[in-house]
Amino acid sequence: MQSCNTLGFLTTSQIQRLHSLSGRRNALRILNAIQDEGYLNNFHEGELVWYLSAKGRREIGSEIVRKRSPLVQHTIMRNEVYVTYQPDVFKAEYPVRWDGRELVADAIFRKNGVYTFLEIDITQSMTANEKKIVAYRELRESGKWQAKYGAFPTVMFVTTSEHRRQKLRGLCGDLKAEVMTFNDIKP
Template sequence: MMTMLATISKEQRRENILLSLKKLGFLSRSQLQKLHRLGGTRNANRILKDLSDYLNVVRLNENIYYLNAEGRQRVGANKVLKKTNQIIHHLMRNSVYISYGCPITWKNEMKLIVKDEITIIADAIFNVANTYHIIEVDHLQKMSVNKEKIRKYKRLIDLGVFEKPPKLIWVTSTHYRKKQLIELSEGLQVIVYLHDDFK
């Protein structure tokens, strides 16, 4: 009986890891450790090696995992991911997801359209107590693009699109860019993190 329970638990953990990759795209070994309580590095590596039939792996500072064709088929994922410079973008966004306690209402790549006047794609959005939290990742992006996004968010607030003013959460890579984003976001509820804050 005990062996059967252990097997079910192991199988459920495997399924949960694959479902996390379906939802979040790319996850580092350390992110998977946090999300699924995989214990130490050695144990996490063993568990992820057991899933190698379903995973692609790329090495950055640590192993980064994403679903291969078999993994996508097993969990019904349609989106095919490839090794690109977007990996770090995903990891930065996923750091926010994990640090905010994996919000149930979290949605990636949300398109906001208002009367054909404004279209903006947020990197992610989640809602807590009727307050939207909008996540934006600043990685390899021109500051002029960030400036335009912030202008659009201010316009959405002016148009009364949100019941309560949203919280804008940025993740960036340098102190200089953090300072620029804070200045550009004046008048908004904003938090700017460095990616290193989550390590």
């Protein structure tokens, strides 16, 4: 239940991999039992998506209320990166401030001492993506991040189509970036 609290919405397959639950049927048996106790809710979004119920939140002392919204797919894609990479540190909606500016990454994670900024691109306009890429360049060029943490992170974009991937690659230019589709990271 703690992983649902921390990550918000998780698919059955994400929970299965995150908690090393052998077999889909076994994972569903366990999740359905927890749901029958009233601790979890679910809905269907390609596959079952799980989140804490009011009783589940009370049980673990969480005050974060999750409701189905258009941002669920964004959260699922962000969490897929977490489940796939299993980083040491993972912070969603991470604000970076420098010289009176602010950039909010969809997430930042650290694995083996190396930081990566994560951006999830589903329907955001390419103009908005370009502004964010420019902000990452300005942050890199300011040297503020490097002075505090060392090397400037890779910016990882996860998007929905090959067409969007190619556009993002073109926009990234000299920025150290990794651009992939959601299908590239799913097992």
